[in-house]
Amino acid sequence: MSISVLGAGAFGTALAISLAQDGRAVSLWARDPGDMATARENTRRLPGFPFPNSLIVLDRIEDVETSQIVLLAVPMQKLAAFLAQHAALFQNKTLVACCKGIDLQSGRGPAEIIRQTCPTATPAILSGPSFAVDIAAGLPTALTLACEDGEALQAALSTKNIRLYRTADLTGVEIGGALKNVVAIACGIAIGAGLGESARAALMTRGYAEMQRYAALKGAQPETLAGLSGFGDLTLTCSSEKSRNYSFGLTLGRGDPLPEGTTVEGRATAKAVSNLAQSAGIEMPIAQMVVAVLDNRLTIGQAVESLLSRPLKEE
Numbered sequence: 001m002s003i004s005v006l007g008a009g010a011f012g013t014a015l016a017i018s019l020a021q022d023g024r025a026v027s028l029w030a031r032d033p034g035d036m037a038t039a040r041e042n043t044r045r046l047p048g049f050p051f052p053n054s055l056i057v058l059d060r061i062e063d064v065e066t067s068q069i070v071l072l073a074v075p076m077q078k079l080a081a082f083l084a085q086h087a088a089l090f091q092n093k094t095l096v097a098c099c100k101g102i103d104l105q106s107g108r109g110p111a112e113i114i115r116q117t118c119p120t121a122t123p124a125i126l127s128g129p130s131f132a133v134d135i136a137a138g139l140p141t142a143l144t145l146a147c148e149d150g151e152a153l154q155a156a157l158s159t160k161n162i163r164l165y166r167t168a169d170l171t172g173v174e175i176g177g178a179l180k181n182v183v184a185i186a187c188g189i190a191i192g193a194g195l196g197e198s199a200r201a202a203l204m205t206r207g208y209a210e211m212q213r214y215a216a217l218k219g220a221q222p223e224t225l226a227g228l229s230g231f232g233d234l235t236l237t238c239s240s241e242k243s244r245n246y247s248f249g250l251t252l253g254r255g256d257p258l259p260e261g262t263t264v265e266g267r268a269t270a271k272a273v274s275n276l277a278q279s280a281g282i283e284m285p286i287a288q289m290v291v292a293v294l295d296n297r298l299t300i301g302q303a304v305e306s307l308l309s310r311p312l313k314e315e
């Protein structure tokens with residue numbers, strides 16, 4: 001069964017390399033392929049990792065038709081338009097969203113976007129703690145694959161260095177992956193601003209409480225949040241400078257110029273989630289403070305003061 005990966009950023013490229021290293025027929029499509037096909041490497045997004053022989057670079061997205069399993073590795077805020085543009089190609093396919101976030105315009109996660117845009121497709125979500133460079137380097141990783149009746153898909157996407165755990169809770173998996181990025185920005189801000197590691201631990205723990213609250217609102221299973229796609233990814237992303245979300249927060253906290261052209265999914269997702277939390281009447285003060293700092297409505301000092309002066313409550 002051939003597999004296509006659409007979107008050749010760092011993550012899509014790393015997944016394609018790992019899948020192809022096991023000898024599967026894998027194709028990788030990029031909107032702007034540059035010299036990928038001749039260099040046999042993604043020199044712009046994932047340099048230093050040559051493509052295995054069984055990885056084919058697709059010229060035309062229409063050629064995805066030969067694959068039953070399609071991995072969607074475009075950034076979250078591009079997913080809805082991307083699927084709408086190419087919906088005719090995805091009839092009856094298994095569409096595996098590899099992006100992490102909530103669509104700012106519609107408040108939808110990837111599964112709902114897939115269901116509404118490609119109703120004949122089977123939606124799945126691949127998420128969990130993994131940096132693209134680790135996967136491409138063949139280092140061991142464990143991720144969550146969410147899909148209804150996902151056993152065959154789990155086998156098809158497991159590789160020598162990617163161990164997949166299966167669940168049918170698509171909502172829980174996508175919420176964990178989306179919200180951990182918001183908490184990672186908050187943690188980066190705290191460390192960058194010199195607030196200390198105790199503050200980071202507090203933000204991770206109370207951020208996790210926000211993730212659970214939001215997940216309950218959306219009908220997710222609480223245990224999903226405790227797994228790789230929730231707690232696991234929160235731990236990785238809030239503690240490593242390899243994370244773009246954490247590093248973005250660090251830069252913000254230090255008051256340095258912010259990076260441009262980098263995929264920092266937590267920025268839009270923080271706004272999406274705090275809009276949704278506000279309209280649903282649930283408390284997500286950390287997400288709301290991240291948005292206030294990003295929008296320059298509060299300084300970091302004011303945001304900290306606001307979090308610390310909230311009414312005292314039970315844990």
Ligand SMILES: NC(=O)C1=CN([C@@H]2O[C@H](COP(=O)(O)OP(=O)(O)OC[C@H]3O[C@@H](n4cnc5c(N)ncnc54)[C@H](O)[C@@H]3O)[C@@H](O)[C@H]2O)C=CC1
Binds near residue numbers: 076130262
């Ligand atoms: N890089 C990582 O370590 C990991 C990334 N992810 C997730 O994967 C998703 C993609 O991230 P990266 O690959 O790291 O981003 P990236 O910044 O390396 O690349 C994004 C890619 O998407 C392409 N793209 C943008 N708009 C497009 C469109 N409309 N049509 C086709 N292609 C388009 C760009 O040309 C670029 O190649 C994100 O949601 C991220 O959270 C998940 C786990 C790990």
Ligand SMILES: O=C(CO)COP(=O)(O)O
Binds near residue numbers: 128181243244245
């Ligand atoms: O999702 C990731 C690790 O699991 C990658 O994190 P960043 O998008 O913050 O780099």
